[in-house]
Amino acid sequence: MILGVSFSCWSSISNVAAVDGPEKPTTLPAENPFAAPSPLPLHAPAFDKFRTDYFLPTFAFGMKQQLDEMNSIASQADAPTFENTIEAMERSGVLLTRVDNVFSNLTSAEKNEALQKIETELAPLKAAHWDNILLNRRLFQRVEKIWQKKESLGLSEEQSEVLKQRYESFLRAGARLSDQDQGRIRSLNEQLSKLETKFEENLLAIAKERAVVVDKAEDLDGLSAAEIAAAAEDAKGRGLAGKYLLQISNTTRVPVLTSLNNRALRRRVWEASADRGLGRNGGLDNRGLVLEIAQLRAERAKVLGYDNHAAYKLQNQMAKTPAAARKLLTDLVPGVLERVKQESRDLEAMIKECGESHELAPWDWEYYAEKVRKARFAIDEGAVRPYFELDSVLKNGVFFTMNKLYGISFRERKDLPVYHADVRVFDVLDRDGSQIGLFYADYFKRDTKRGGAWMSSFVDQSKLLHEKPVIVNCLNIPRPAKGEPALISFDNVTTLFHEMGHALHGLFSDVTYPTVSGTATPRDFVEFPSTFEEDWAIQPEILANYARHYQTGERIPKALLDKAISAKKFNKGFETLEYLAAALLDLEWHSLTSEQIPADVELFEAESLKKVGAGHPAVPPRYRTAYFAHIWSGGYSSSYYAYLWSEALAADAFAHMMAKGGCTPENGNVFRKEILSRGSSRDPMLSYKAFRGSEPTVDALLIRRGLK
Numbered sequence: 216m217i218l219g220v221s222f223s224c225w226s227s228i229s230n231v232a233a234v235d236g237p238e239k240p241t242t243l244p245a246e247n248p249f250a251a252p253s254p255l256p257l258h259a260p261a262f263d264k265f266r267t268d269y270f271l272p273t274f275a276f277g278m279k280q281q282l283d284e285m286n287s288i289a290s291q292a293d294a295p296t297f298e299n300t301i302e303a304m305e306r307s308g309v310l311l312t313r314v315d316n317v318f319s320n321l322t323s324a325e326k327n328e329a330l331q332k333i334e335t336e337l338a339p340l341k342a343a344h345w346d347n348i349l350l351n352r353r354l355f356q357r358v359e360k361i362w363q364k365k366e367s368l369g370l371s372e373e374q375s376e377v378l379k380q381r382y383e384s385f386l387r388a389g390a391r392l393s394d395q396d397q398g399r400i401r402s403l404n405e406q407l408s409k410l411e412t413k414f415e416e417n418l419l420a421i422a423k424e425r426a427v428v429v430d431k432a433e434d435l436d437g438l439s440a441a442e443i444a445a446a447a448e449d450a451k452g453r454g455l456a457g458k459y460l461l462q463i464s465n466t467t468r469v470p471v472l473t474s475l476n477n478r479a480l481r482r483r484v485w486e487a488s489a490d491r492g493l494g495r496n497g498g499l500d501n502r503g504l505v506l507e508i509a510q511l512r513a514e515r516a517k518v519l520g521y522d523n524h525a526a527y528k529l530q531n532q533m534a535k536t537p538a539a540a541r542k543l544l545t546d547l548v549p550g551v552l553e554r555v556k557q558e559s560r561d562l563e564a565m566i567k568e569c570g571e572s573h574e575l576a577p578w579d580w581e582y583y584a585e586k587v588r589k590a591r592f593a594i595d596e597g598a599v600r601p602y603f604e605l606d607s608v609l610k611n612g613v614f615f616t617m618n619k620l621y622g623i624s625f626r627e628r629k630d631l632p633v634y635h636a637d638v639r640v641f642d643v644l645d646r647d648g649s650q651i652g653l654f655y656a657d658y659f660k661r662d663t664k665r666g667g668a669w670m671s672s673f674v675d676q677s678k679l680l681h682e683k684p685v686i687v688n689c690l691n692i693p694r695p696a697k698g699e700p701a702l703i704s705f706d707n708v709t710t711l712f713h714e715m716g717h718a719l720h721g722l723f724s725d726v727t728y729p730t731v732s733g734t735a736t737p738r739d740f741v742e743f744p745s746t747f748e749e750d751w752a753i754q755p756e757i758l759a760n761y762a763r764h765y766q767t768g769e770r771i772p773k774a775l776l777d778k779a780i781s782a783k784k785f786n787k788g789f790e791t792l793e794y795l796a797a798a799l800l801d802l803e804w805h806s807l808t809s810e811q812i813p814a815d816v817e818l819f820e821a822e823s824l825k826k827v828g829a830g831h832p833a834v835p836p837r838y839r840t841a842y843f844a845h846i847w848s849g850g851y852s853s854s855y856y857a858y859l860w861s862e863a864l865a866a867d868a869f870a871h872m873m874a875k876g877g878c879t880p881e882n883g884n885v886f887r888k889e890i891l892s893r894g895s896s897r898d899p900m901l902s903y904k905a906f907r908g909s910e911p912t913v914d915a916l917l918i919r920r921g922l923k
């Protein structure tokens with residue numbers, strides 16, 4: 216799971232296939248806590264009142280209610296105005312949003328079988344719901360009439376942006392097409408959703424099929440006793456008692472490659488991973504599926520009036536065009552290749568040092584990189600962690616920084632109900648003591664929580680709906696033994712700052728309309744505020760305040776800290792190149808017209824990587840075509856570049872702020888006003904320029920990644 220932010224705003228846009236729904240209830244019983252706004256402060260969720268069996272009927276009722284609202288907007292006799300149409304749409308679906316915001320975080324943070332079942336049942340209903348709205352011709356005609364006379368309406372900047380997003384969401388769903396073409400879109404959507412699901416199912420089966428069986432324990436030399444025991448256990452689970460099973464991971468790289476001493480076995484494992492989905496040795500073949508998905512996406516883009524799928528997907532993103540996204544990536548390639556060259560020289564020297572004479576193959580990279588890392592940056596995690604006690608990192612690090620920069624403070628309260636005993640709640644107060652919102656912190660790992668870290672909202676800020684933000688951060692920090700302090704890794708320190716960046720994006724939101732509130736921004740913008748806040752964690756003045764030994768109160772020794780920071784920049788050439796190769800591959804596949812879809816997946820992949828200059832014999836793409844789940848089934852088609860795009864903004868913004876005095880209230884005020892408070896209420900590049908005075912460059916990104 217990525218470090219993420221979850222989107223669950225029902226006023227926002229989706230593009231989905233039509234499915235028929237079940238009977239919809241006409242009322243909700245009064246004891247259903249979703250029937251009315253929560254009586255708690257800031258409409259915080261009444262977690263003590265929810266029952267699992269409330270969810271499905273509440274969703275069904277909420278969908279019906281919003282559909283009724285949309286139908287009455289569409290059928291009113293008055294001529295369309297911004298207020299009676301766009302604003303009325305913004306007011307719709309309040310109950311649906313209320314239940315979905317709670318439900319979606321519960322299914323991530325405190326899942327059980329019953330919730331899982333409801334989630335599966337809901338998926339097609341949610342999909343059909345938005346088709347029912349966006350393909351409503353009468354509704355679209357009203358929106359279009361407003362759009363056509365927008366210049367004469369005296370709309371504010373935010374209203375213009377809301378109108379634009381609403382209008383585009385109809386167009387992007389196919390609202391203007393003929394009945395025949397709309398039928399074609401529905402059918403393409405339906406086929407695609409089936410193929411994408413099939414791709415995902417295949418991937419699970421392929422991962423199982425490609426796991427490597429090892430006969431003898433001595434071949435596993437280099438793995439820890441625990442890893443060997445796990446491999447034996449996995450083999451037993453497959454009826455192969457006495458043998459060992461090495462699993463492959465999602466990415467081309469496989470974790471065991473860092474430590475397996477047997478080079479022939481390393482090669483077997485790497486090939487099992489990198490050649491998956493190609494139908495080798497009678498195994499599952501994903502290639503036909505990929506070609507079909509690419510074909511249908513290209514056809515859909517054409518029907519919708521776009522050159523290709525990438526042009527369609529990026530039209531409403533910050534990059535706007537595939538060319539702009541591609542430029543960011545290809546501009547970095549030469550510098551990254553230079554760094555990869557240095558790194559490979561170090562690895563080749565290490566191969567010699569180990570008394571061997573073979574070339575550096577992809578299955579060697581991580582193995583020798585680990586040896587170089589140990590020699591140069593050997594960090595004893597156990598020595599570092601006592602300086603990172605969770606509560607100190609949170610209060611003296613994260614909250615301290617947010618106070619210095621934005622003047623806000625956090626005050627814990629114990630009176631609000633929570634969904635798990637681990638969850639803590641804080642009032643977030645502005646400089647003048649007024650309340651900005653509520654912040655829920657759910658930091659410890661548990662079985663009912665999915666992996667990764669994310670931010671989500673229970674209530675989205677909106678002046679129209681008189682709502683202040685109620686925000687949650689979830690992490691997966693290992694729980695300490697009872698009575699012991701939570702001493703956390705440096706990675707988790709960074710993650711705390713990162714997720715607080717997402718939280719502030721929700722908390723500082725100061726907009727009128729829900730569609731543009733908080734983190735409801737383009738995908739290539741949303742990781743910008745979070746990545747930006749990460750870099751405070753290593754500023755000396757901040758560190759001095761929080762990185763103190765939990766027993767003695769001593770500051771972390773500089774040598775130890777320097778090592779921990781340098782270690783984070785190690786192997787960045789390899790990591791950046793494998794990412795760039797995958798991101799460019801994604802854009803290449805989705806820049807094809809339906810006539811250009813090739814017949815040979817592997818040939819197209821090789822030629823594409825060569826064309827963009829990102830092909831390297833020892834550094835394969837992070838994901839190869841046949842198992843690139845982000846782009847074939849994960850919602851990131853044409854968008855894998857977005858991570859680096861956001862990071863480029865974050866690095867540039869941080870460098871700019873450091874040049875202007877660093878962590879000061881003046882700097883914080885500008886960032887809050889121009890970036891964090893705006894949501895997507897104006898074009899993101901305009902917001903960026905308002906903060907920065909110019910467009911970003913990639914210089915700071917290169918430094919951040921240790922590439923310059």
Ligand SMILES: [Zn+2]
Nearest residue numbers: 218219220745
């Ligand atoms: Zn994130």
